[in-house]
Amino acid sequence: MTTILSVKNLKKDFNDSGQKAVNVLNGISFDVEEADFIAIMGPSGSGKSTLLYNISGMDQPSSGEVVLEGQNIGGLNQVELADVRLHKFGYVFQQPHLIPSLTVKENIILAASIRNKKVDSVIDEKAKNLMELTGINELADRDTMSLSGGQAQRVSICRSFMNDPKLVFADEPTGSLNSKSSEAIMNLFVDINQKGSTIMIVTHDPLVAAKANQVWFLLDGVLYQKERLGPWDKSQASVMARKNKINDIMSEIEV
Numbered sequence: 246m247t248t249i250l251s252v253k254n255l256k257k258d259f260n261d262s263g264q265k266a267v268n269v270l271n272g273i274s275f276d277v278e279e280a281d282f283i284a285i286m287g288p289s290g291s292g293k294s295t296l297l298y299n300i301s302g303m304d305q306p307s308s309g310e311v312v313l314e315g316q317n318i319g320g321l322n323q324v325e326l327a328d329v330r331l332h333k334f335g336y337v338f339q340q341p342h343l344i345p346s347l348t349v350k351e352n353i354i355l356a357a358s359i360r361n362k363k364v365d366s367v368i369d370e371k372a373k374n375l376m377e378l379t380g381i382n383e384l385a386d387r388d389t390m391s392l393s394g395g396q397a398q399r400v401s402i403c404r405s406f407m408n409d410p411k412l413v414f415a416d417e418p419t420g421s422l423n424s425k426s427s428e429a430i431m432n433l434f435v436d437i438n439q440k441g442s443t444i445m446i447v448t449h450d451p452l453v454a455a456k457a458n459q460v461w462f463l464l465d466g467v468l469y470q471k472e473r474l475g476p477w478d479k480s481q482a483s484v485m486a487r488k489n490k491i492n493d494i495m496s497e498i499e500v
């Protein structure tokens with residue numbers, strides 16, 4: 246197994262206008278291995294999104310280390326960090342944040358085109374393959390304002406995979422979708438993970454978390470429990486067993 250990301254004694258405090266510091270992450274350590282698919286769960290306010298932002302270069306931890314492929318990204322300047330975000334990480338948020346004046350395909354290739362300074366055939370081919378994989382190739386020239394929530398989220402997933410990210414971070418990617426679209430998006434993540442991508446996803450939904458290989462539970466800013474679920478198996482019995490296991494742990498920590 247190859248470790249991609251190593252997090253050591255990560256702490257995050259927020260200081261609100263001179264008031265007492267709020268300790269949100271209280272010393273979290275873990276390793277993420279290549280092709281892991283990790284769901285992060287925990288009660289509201291336990292620090293899930295804060296953890297995701299602080300390990301993905303979107304925010305600066307108060308202390309501790311985030312080591313990506315042997316490099317401590319805390320030691321990077323803003324330009325170097327932006328480079329890591331652009332080339333090594335992919336992001337999917339609850340809201341897809343697409344650019345309304347661009348088509349589906351233009352949204353997908355924008356960052357890659359800026360990086361390469363032109364739209365070359367490699368970028369074009371890559372976008373086509375991703376649209377094919379996510380089932381939106383027929384929407385390539387569509388105005389993004391006319392997309393359903395599930396379609397828009399597929400566009401944002403394609404966009405996040407254009408740079409072949411080492412690690413994809415997703416914060417409640419199904420949070421604004423109905424259950425059918427949510428399941429389709431999660432099946433897509435399973436598919437992508439089975440092709441070798443490494444994924445960390447924050448969710449409140451046990452059915453969403455059930456598709457991951459591991460579920461990590463946060464409580465009061467510490468990693469309370471890591472549960473290995475193993476490879477995804479879509480049989481009804483397996484789905485129910487995974488969901489029940491997750492619910493049991495959640496009810497234990499939500500008391």
Ligand SMILES: Nc1ncnc2c1ncn2[C@@H]1O[C@H](COP(=O)(O)OP(=O)(O)OP(=O)(O)O)[C@@H](O)[C@H]1O
Pocket residue numbers: 259260261267269287288289290291292293294295296
């Ligand atoms: N920028 C900030 N300034 C001050 N406090 C913050 C900031 N961001 C988050 N917090 C606080 O940190 C705590 C954890 O927030 P976070 O959003 O990480 O929790 P969460 O587990 O993702 O919650 P939820 O499930 O409700 O989305 C909360 O008490 C929140 O108010």
